[in-house]
Amino acid sequence: MAEEIKKIMFTVRKPPHGSIYVYEGLEVKLIMAAYDADISVVFMDDGVYALKQGQDTKELGIKGFAATYGALMDYEIQKVYVDRHSMEIRGMTEDDLLIIGEDEETEEPVKPQVIDSQAIAAMMAEQHNILSF
Amino acid sequence: MKIAVCIYEGPYNHEASDSAYNFIKAAIDKGHEIQGIFFYHDGVYNVTKLMEPPQDDRHIANRWSALGATGIDIVVCIAAAKRRGIVDDVLVPNVRISGLGQLTMMTIQADRMVVFGD
DSSP states (O other): OOOOOEEEEEEEOSOSSSSSHHHHHHHHHHHHTTSSEEEEEEEOGGGGGGGBTTOOOGGGTSOOOHHHHTTTTTTTOOEEEEEHHHHHHTTOOGGGBOOOEEOTTTOOEEOOEEEOHHHHHHHHHHOSEEEEO | OEEEEEEOSOTTTSTHHHHHHHHHHHHHHTTOEEEEEEEOGGGGGGGBTTOOOOTTSOOHHHHHHHHHHTTOOEEEEHHHHHHTTOOGGGBOTTOEEEOHHHHHHHHHHSSEEEEEOO
């Protein structure tokens, strides 16, 4: 009998720069997406800054990785969410979010889906396991 | 219950390694099975034999090695290790370097993935 596909959620709660957690956490997502698992990614708290478009790390002297988020859908990571409250209290709107791929049918650019904390809680309750970065 | 553990922080600098170790010992005592232990981020520094702490302190790498000797699979992420100069030659016995696929399998197969770190 085929194993049931497990739901695995990643939460991104730290700012993208200042530590390596978010960058190395992205590497985990890209690898895990190649396996048979139902992957979702939720950006919340300072993690929402990782999705800000127009990031430039040149002055930091480090390799930026925001461009890789633009290919999330190419890596078969379709379920990408942002916590509305975390975004709003940081003065960000949906317009600030970078594009994570394009719709297969319409070829329209796709942004992460902005959802409420309650919806995130409900999704968390359904997960087999959650990894936080 | 099958439990997997992932450790994000380096030894001594942060309590994550100690907490994870104590958690694992307690879980085993309660009859749980440890699916595997995965070191990521600076966690890869936990299992280098080059560490030489003062003699009256705990030896974190040897402690992990002893746990590995009981048959628990202890894996160091190769990508995180290479970035930080951790290679096979500097590892204590009973741990191995492998890829993030191992973390994936632990996450899928374990009933619980418990993460220690900031």
